Amino acid sequence: MRMRRERKFWFMRLLLMMAAGVFLYGCTGKSTHEASASREFFAMDTVMTVTAYGGRCEEAVEAAEKEVKRLDALLSTGAEDSEVFRLNREEGGFVSEDTAALLEGAERICKETDGAFDISIYPVMQAWGFPDKEYRVPEPEELKALLDRVDGSQIVLDGKREKVTFGLEGMEIDLGGIAKGYTSNRMMKIFQEYGIESGIVSLGGNVQVLGRKANGGNWRVAVRSPKGDGDFLGVLSVNGKAVVTSGGYERYFEQDGKTYHHILNPKSGYPADSGLESVTVVSEDGTLADGLSTALFVMGMEQAVSFWKLHREEFDAVFLDKEGGLWITEGLEGAFQSDFSYEIIRK
Numbered sequence: 001m002r003m004r005r006e007r008k009f010w011f012m013r014l015l016l017m018m019a020a021g022v023f024l025y026g027c028t029g030k031s032t033h034e035a036s037a038s039r040e041f042f043a044m045d046t047v048m049t050v051t052a053y054g055g056r057c058e059e060a061v062e063a064a065e066k067e068v069k070r071l072d073a074l075l076s077t078g079a080e081d082s083e084v085f086r087l088n089r090e091e092g093g094f095v096s097e098d099t100a101a102l103l104e105g106a107e108r109i110c111k112e113t114d115g116a117f118d119i120s121i122y123p124v125m126q127a128w129g130f131p132d133k134e135y136r137v138p139e140p141e142e143l144k145a146l147l148d149r150v151d152g153s154q155i156v157l158d159g160k161r162e163k164v165t166f167g168l169e170g171m172e173i174d175l176g177g178i179a180k181g182y183t184s185n186r187m188m189k190i191f192q193e194y195g196i197e198s199g200i201v202s203l204g205g206n207v208q209v210l211g212r213k214a215n216g217g218n219w220r221v222a223v224r225s226p227k228g229d230g231d232f233l234g235v236l237s238v239n240g241k242a243v244v245t246s247g248g249y250e251r252y253f254e255q256d257g258k259t260y261h262h263i264l265n266p267k268s269g270y271p272a273d274s275g276l277e278s279v280t281v282v283s284e285d286g287t288l289a290d291g292l293s294t295a296l297f298v299m300g301m302e303q304a305v306s307f308w309k310l311h312r313e314e315f316d317a318v319f320l321d322k323e324g325g326l327w328i329t330e331g332l333e334g335a336f337q338s339d340f341s342y343e344i345i346r347k
Helices: 009-023 057-075 083-090 095-111 119-127 141-149 176-193 286-299 299-311
Strands: 002-004 036-043 047-053 092-094 155-157 165-168 200-203 206-210 218-225 233-239 244-246 252-255 258-261 276-283 315-320 326-329 343-345
Touching: 002 233, 036 057, 036 244, 047 057, 047 176, 057 083, 057 176, 057 200, 083 092, 083 095, 095 155, 095 165, 095 176, 095 286, 119 141, 141 155, 176 200, 176 206, 176 244, 176 286, 206 218, 206 286, 233 276, 233 315, 244 286, 258 286, 276 286, 276 299, 286 299, 299 315
Parallel strands: 326 343
Antiparallel strands: 002 252, 036 047, 047 200, 092 165, 155 165, 200 206, 206 244, 218 233, 244 276, 252 258, 276 315, 315 326
């Protein structure tokens, strides 16, 4: 068995440094005399960068880093003192406001995508060894038994948003599929509390920007190519949006000549084989973008496009299939630049 492309700290740092040149391209073209502050740190199993412009930028990035680390401690599946660990151990219990908000967001995405995104997939993820990197291919009988614990509709939050109940024995959750999106939303709010009107955060495959760049232009966010090595599919011009990419190339292992990636289909328990290589979602809501990037990848092109047509006011997307075909939804027309040919999906 060979293990490949785990996001090692040094590799992600290199990628983010390279990407930062694209994210901030053009900032120095016009002098703004605006104070700025930036921090880089490790949390939620990835390297993060936080940049803010404005009079209280130093305070803002410090507060943003503290918030990330607070949420990381709260939502970790592995830390025994985290809220999520306790919920999994006790199959429910009282929850904080942040966890309640994430559970509500997860429930909505699960319901609207017909289960293509499901936080209760965690027992199956464990069987594949993705959380602890002890990779293996589970037997079909094992997966069948574990899937009896997977049903997001059985996660019930009470009316006061104070207590959650797991309706299936042995059910466990993992909020990692939307935690970074929720976290980037929180960072935007913290920036605003400090009077910041321009800022950008990069949380691994998640990028979210506040307002426009300091010089008044749009932010330029690169869409990474599955080929890696600093290659990009294109560049998005955005302001006030989150840009989140999911793909099977991010984390995977090989066994007996076959590749198994970490994005599992909650209905089959196996890595999603939808014909897509990556999905990038652009939305004002980081939590939604995070969850949908996974769900659309699981759905596959046809279902994903149908879903977009029903919800096109909430998000746009970039799709790359395994044959190299590249598509963007019409809301990104004029905002996406690429050296590759692509087609525009219209409503």
